[in-house]
Amino acid sequence: MVANAVVVSALCAITVLMMSGLGFSGTAGAAMLAAPVYLRIHKPVLAAVLVAVAALTATVVLQTWPFAVGLWAVPMVVHRVAARSSGRARFGILALAMFTALVVTVISPRWSSPLFSVEGFSYGSVDWWAGLLLITPLMWLTIVTAYLFGDLKRVKWEREVALAQRAQALSDRAEALAAWAHRLEVERDQEVRLAAQDERTRIAREMHDIVAHSLSVVITQADGARYAASQDPQAATDTLARISVTARDSLTEMRRLLGILRTEEGPLTAPVPGFGNLPELVAGVRQAGLPVELVLPRSDDAVAALPPGASLAIYRLVQEALTNALKHSPGATAAMVRIRTGWEWVEAVVINDGVLTEVDSTTTKPLPSSGQGLRGLAERLGVYGGQLQAGPVPENPDRWMVRGWVRTRSSAASQQKGGS
Structure with a gap:
């Protein structure tokens, strides 16, 4: 906004120095036309409307034609409107600017000599027709050119904003995917731990069933063999043989369970009872x-x-x-x-x-x-x-x-x- 104020002030000073002898009405009209340009950065539509009102007021009321100020003031506000305003506002300000240029050209006091006069009715002059046919198209061309440059800037700016938003969306999506991947990794680790815990519990249960049963049978048979040894040695020998068979069977089942833990080796498997x-x-x-x-x-x-x-x-x-x-x-x-x-x-x-x-x-x-x-x-x-x-x-x-x-x-x- 400061840069805009500096540029507008510099253009006003140059215009005053170049245009001498404006008089009160000319100076007032130029000031009215230049003042709204200070608002074009933050309120471009309002600035454009005020410029149009100032141009019509200077032409109709003050009987002056602020062409020098309008040569840079009008394109500046039209450019800003085209670059930053919505579609309806842009087209409205473009139509208003072209209509104002036509009205100012038609009723400009510079061309007051009549082309012909019949019984008190006069119509135009040579300068009037020249302004209408030459200056009006020139002003329209200037307005349309400023509008097109502003519109081009708007399109470029909107593309940059869209790219920035897309980049931000991609960044957010990447962060979301990273968070999702981290959560999946955490859940996978938890599932692995739970699976390992379940497997440990299962193996501990199997070990308990095998060892508890086998040792109970062995202890019972050992007690019987110990007291039968003195009276019936053959029964004690048979009991010790059964103890040996029971222990071997238990050892085989324990090896089968422990073999499950050796994934890199071929486990010692046996039919599950x-x-x-x-x-x-x-x-x-x-x-x-x-x-x-x-x-x-x-x-x-x-x-x-x-x-x-x-x-x-x-x-x-x-x-x-x-x-x-x-x-x-x-x-x-x-x-x-x-x-x-x-x-x-x-x-x-x-x-x-x-x-x-x-x-x-x-x-x-x-x-x-x-x-x-x-x-x-x-x-x-x-x-x-x-x-x-x-x-x-x-x-x-x-x-x-x-x-x-x-x-x-x-x-x-x-x-x-x-x-x-």
Whole structure:
């Protein structure tokens, strides 16, 4: 704005020095025409309207023609309007400027000599026709040229603004994408950590089931062999052989689990135990000295529909229940494993006695428990839509019951379909 004021003031001074003898009306008309140009930076439309009003006032009222000032004042305001105003304002000011130039040229007092006069009626002069045909097109050309330069500047400015906005939008989008990528990376790391935690939990659960069961069987058999050695050496030898087999089987399963962690090496794999391995499991517990009755369903259709993980969960339930019977009920004399099936479920129930039976603490002691087995077992069953119950049998507190069930593959699929 300061630069505009300096330029306008310099042009006014040059005009006054070049145009001598303007008189009061000429000076007033020039001042009226030049003053609004100071407003053209911030209020270009208002400045253009005031210039038009000043030109008409100077021509009609003051009877002067401020051509010298109008030669630079009008193009400056028209240029600014074209460069910074809206489309309707630009076209309106362009029309007003051309109309004002025509009116000022037609009624200019410089051309007062009549071309002809008949009975008091006079019409124009030679100078009037020259101004109308020559000066008016020249003024229009000047106005249109200033408008076109201003419009060109506006288009360039709008293009620069659009490019700046596009660059800013691209920058914002890049920042958003970077933030999104960072969030995805964080979520991926979290998922990796959660997956690793789940895998550790699964492996710890498997290790607990394998080690707890195997050690319980080994301890029970070792106690029996120790007291049978003096009376029946052959029974002690057979018991020690069973201990060896049990330990080797446990070692094989532990190697299988640890092999999962060795992704770069070929892991030592073995078939995952399941429902079909229940007879072998029960036979091993029988060899440990606890008579176990196994009751299987007549139909294997529901069992065949079990996913491998659900079949493993049933196996672990029976294993955990029999292991707890060996560990915490040293006075147990019998146990029963009953498998029942329905249209959408498979249930395992394990019942053993000896909960309240007193035993000789010098020969057999209950083993301590961490409570992790049943908790992990409940988590296993919950994955397949099942539940776990454990506690004394209401009719006979001396008997302990572990009951759990899982859904079959068909029922789990229908449940997912209904939920989706």
